[in-house]
Structure formats: structure tokens, C-alpha cells
Amino acid sequence: MKKKLIHFLVVFLTVTLCYILQSSVLPDIAGVSPNLMVIEAASFGLLLGEKEGIVIGFFSGLLCDIFFGPLIGFGALMFALIGYVCGTFKRLLYVDGLAFPLLLIGISDFGYCFFSYIFLFLIRNRLFLGSFFTLVMLPELLLTMLLALPVYPLIHLCYNRFLREKHASPQTGGKDALIL
Numbered sequence: 695m696k697k698k699l700i701h702f703l704v705v706f707l708t709v710t711l712c713y714i715l716q717s718s719v720l721p722d723i724a725g726v727s728p729n730l731m732v733i734e735a736a737s738f739g740l741l742l743g744e745k746e747g748i749v750i751g752f753f754s755g756l757l758c759d760i761f762f763g764p765l766i767g768f769g770a771l772m773f774a775l776i777g778y779v780c781g782t783f784k785r786l787l788y789v790d791g792l793a794f795p796l797l798l799i800g801i802s803d804f805g806y807c808f809f810s811y812i813f814l815f816l817i818r819n820r821l822f823l824g825s826f827f828t829l830v831m832l833p834e835l836l837l838t839m840l841l842a843l844p845v846y847p848l849i850h851l852c853y854n855r856f857l858r859e860k861h862a863s864p865q866t867g868g869k870d871a872l873i874l
Contacts, residue, residue, distance in 0.1 A: 704856045705746075708849065709734060709754050717762065720841075726830055728837035729803055730845065731758055735773045736780045736802040737849040740795055742857065744781030751777025764814060772809060776802045795846050796839060803838045807831040 716730040731754050739747025755773030756766075763769045780798055787794065811826050 701857055704852060705738065705750060708738075708852060709750065709757070713754070713757055713761075716758075723833065723837065726833040726837065728841040729806065729834060730838075730841065731755070731769075731773060732776060732803045732806055732838060733799055733842045733845050734849065735776045736799045737795065737846050739777035739780030740783055740798060741850065741853045742781065743784045744778050747777030747781030748774045749777070751775070768810075768813060772806050776806065792843075792846065795850075796842055799842045799846065800835060800839050803835050804831065807834060 712730045712734040716727075720727045720730060735747070735751040735754050738750045742750070751773035752770050754777075755769035755771065758773070759766045759769040780802060783794075783798065807830065811823065811831070815822070815826065
């Protein structure tokens with residue numbers, strides 16, 4: 695019971711801290727800021743698995759939707775998908791390095807921006823993908839990847855310290871895991 699409470703508190707505090715930093719502290723460079731919530735959803739999905747990734751992603755997206763989203767539910771769906779897709783890699787890979795998580799965070803942010811374009815602009819007949827890509831998607835992707843360099847190791851350290859189960863290593867429990 696105590697371990698579950700600690701687990702919940704660590705995830706809750708991390709999501710809350712990421713949201714506060716995302717909405718107040720992170721710089722807004724030419725209308726674009728790094729997406730810390732994508733980093734958080736992808737990281738927790740990769741580290742905790744698909745079930746917890748989808749739940750954490752859903753509530754992170756819902757939090758963003760309630761306070762500064764154009765639609766209620768769009769961010770929740772997108773972040774839940776990011777948490778789920780990144781969580782599927784937990785069964786396949788045991789990632790201790792930084793390259794694969796950064797690649798996954800970059801792909802997640804690109805997917806988030808691309809689907810945001812499709813559902814928030816393209817459906818309303820705003821056909822400016824080229825300028826949206828160069829002015830919004832690419833700068834946000836680069837800023838998110840740059841911010842993920844220090845943030846993912848902090849989330850991974852928090853995971854190792856508070857959330858990792860002692861028997862979850864691929865040498866003892868994960869017979870299908872590939873170590874990267």
C-alpha cells in the first residue's frame with residue numbers, strides 16, 4: 695500500500711511540475727515553446743509501460759485541455775496515444791541510454807503536431823502545411839528535443855529511485871527484452 699501511494703505521489707508531482715513549467719516558465723520563442731507534456735507522457739509510457747502510460751497521458755492531456763486547449767478531449771486523446779505507443783516499447787526494449795528515448799520523444803512530438811494540424815486546421819480548410827511545418831512544427835520539435843536532453847534523465851532518475859520494481863530488469867524477469 696505504501697509503495698502504491700509513493701508511486702502515485704511521484705507521478706502526480708511530476709505531472710503537476712511539468713504542467714506548471716509548461717504553462718508558466720518555458721520560453722515562448724516566436725510563438726512556439728517546447729512541449730514538456732509530450733516529454734513527460736512519452737517518458738512515463740516508455741518507463742512504466744502501456745497501461746500506466748495511457749492513464750498518465752490521458753490525465754496530462756486532460757489537464758492541458760482544461761486550462762489552455764482549444765478542445766476538451768483532443769489533448770487527452772493525443773497524450774494517451776503517445777503514452778500507449780511509447781509504452782509498447784517497454785515490453786520489447788530495456789532502454790538505459792538516451793538516444794532511443796530522445797528519438798521516441800521526437801517522433802511523439804512530430805505526431806502530436808501533425809495530428810494537431812490535421813484536426814485543428816486542415817478540417818477547417820486551412821491548407822498551409824508548408825508554413826505550419828516550418829514555423830510551428832520544426833521549431834517545436836527542435837525545442838522539445840533540446841529540452842528532453844536534461845528532462846528525460848531526470849524522469850529516468852526519478853523512475854529508478856522511486857518507481858522501478860526490483861525484479862523488473864531484463865536479466866531476471868523480462869525474457870523477451872532487448873537491451874539498448
